[in-house]
Amino acid sequence: MKKLVKQVRFEGKLWDLSIENGAIQEIVETSSTNKDISTYDAEGLLYLPTLADMHCHLDKHFLGEPWRPLQPFITLPKQLKFEKEMLSTMQSSLEERAMILSELMLSHGTTKMRTHVDVDPEIGLKHLEAVLQLREQLKDVMEVEIVAFPQQGLIRSNSVGIMKEALRNGADLVGGVDPAGLDRKVESSIEAMFELSSEFDAGVDLHLHEPGHLGKYTIDLVTDYTRQTKKQGRVAVSHAYCLGMLSDAELSDTMTALREENVSIISSVPIDRPMPRVETLLDAGVTFKLGADNIRDAWSPYGNGDMLHRASRLAEKSGWVTDEQLIKAYSFITNRSLTPKVGETADFMLVDAQNIQHAMASIPKREAVFSKGKLIFGEEKTLNSEYISR
Numbered sequence: 001m002k003k004l005v006k007q008v009r010f011e012g013k014l015w016d017l018s019i020e021n022g023a024i025q026e027i028v029e030t031s032s033t034n035k036d037i038s039t040y041d042a043e044g045l046l047y048l049p050t051l052a053d054m055h056c057h058l059d060k061h062f063l064g065e066p067w068r069p070l071q072p073f074i075t076l077p078k079q080l081k082f083e084k085e086m087l088s089t090m091q092s093s094l095e096e097r098a099m100i101l102s103e104l105m106l107s108h109g110t111t112k113m114r115t116h117v118d119v120d121p122e123i124g125l126k127h128l129e130a131v132l133q134l135r136e137q138l139k140d141v142m143e144v145e146i147v148a149f150p151q152q153g154l155i156r157s158n159s160v161g162i163m164k165e166a167l168r169n170g171a172d173l174v175g176g177v178d179p180a181g182l183d184r185k186v187e188s189s190i191e192a193m194f195e196l197s198s199e200f201d202a203g204v205d206l207h208l209h210e211p212g213h214l215g216k217y218t219i220d221l222v223t224d225y226t227r228q229t230k231k232q233g234r235v236a237v238s239h240a241y242c243l244g245m246l247s248d249a250e251l252s253d254t255m256t257a258l259r260e261e262n263v264s265i266i267s268s269v270p271i272d273r274p275m276p277r278v279e280t281l282l283d284a285g286v287t288f289k290l291g292a293d294n295i296r297d298a299w300s301p302y303g304n305g306d307m308l309h310r311a312s313r314l315a316e317k318s319g320w321v322t323d324e325q326l327i328k329a330y331s332f333i334t335n336r337s338l339t340p341k342v343g344e345t346a347d348f349m350l351v352d353a354q355n356i357q358h359a360m361a362s363i364p365k366r367e368a369v370f371s372k373g374k375l376i377f378g379e380e381k382t383l384n385s386e387y388i389s390r
């Protein structure tokens, strides 16, 4: 069905978007009304493209559950044991909790997510099956990428076999975590990830918390394997704290390799840890994206699933104040054009802000979220009569 969304603001003017088959067909300055088609009046609210959360965990959080007290992080193996114990006490099912977080994300305007999903020989494909079901349920409104994630360590937990099962059953990417700190076998861990990625024609996304030169060495291996296996554009390193711990001179070759092999860096903007220097990445031409990561889980009680909030945190932490910097920050949380384009999928949200930079600074609530032209969050509104009479 054809839909008209009227009085959407961008570039300082009001526009009408005509939408058909989920895509924007026409963009005209607001002037008159067409009563023959379904109409939504944006009443001058600002157009923003919907958001992409490139690093989340649908299977770890406690949303919808009674509050669970946490313990301070001690070591990674101890934390992994604690997480398993916590997750075994959940009252709601994995399916229910995956949907709770996805709905929260949709309400904030996130229509694309990359979720890591735990797999290991003990839990098997239980988490993956729940997330595959959710992906099917949300297929009309949300793009869901699934990373098979050997949280207990790919080699350490003997997870190569179950990773193959996960990739055979619908996971899109090969995950991994701390090849030194957890697996204690950097080369063979990275090699195993890329062998899986080649066998199943899958992307790669590695959780890397390793510090300093150890982290840099690991990233250099990742870019080497990306080159060898021709996986350019399909590999990411999440967190990469090490890129915030070494000097630009020390990282120069690593940055060049990241750009040349088109390996992207994904950050959750940690406040209490080092993070990659974004300007250095951008100057080097490296792709950079954001994810919310932990949201009220065994690792952190914080987080609200709002990627606009996350980008605003990055901008504030980085001391960015200019319009150019604030607009740039928005590009890390969307995979769409900042203003509507004819022929693009009609994925956008409406907020009460003057422009993108104002929205970045004020984090307004989402008044409406449209996915493929369908209003998925917010009140259905019809054209107000005051506007018609003018």
Ligand SMILES: [Zn+2]
Residues within 6 Å of the ligand: 055, 056, 057, 116, 207, 293, 294
């Ligand atoms: Zn993570």
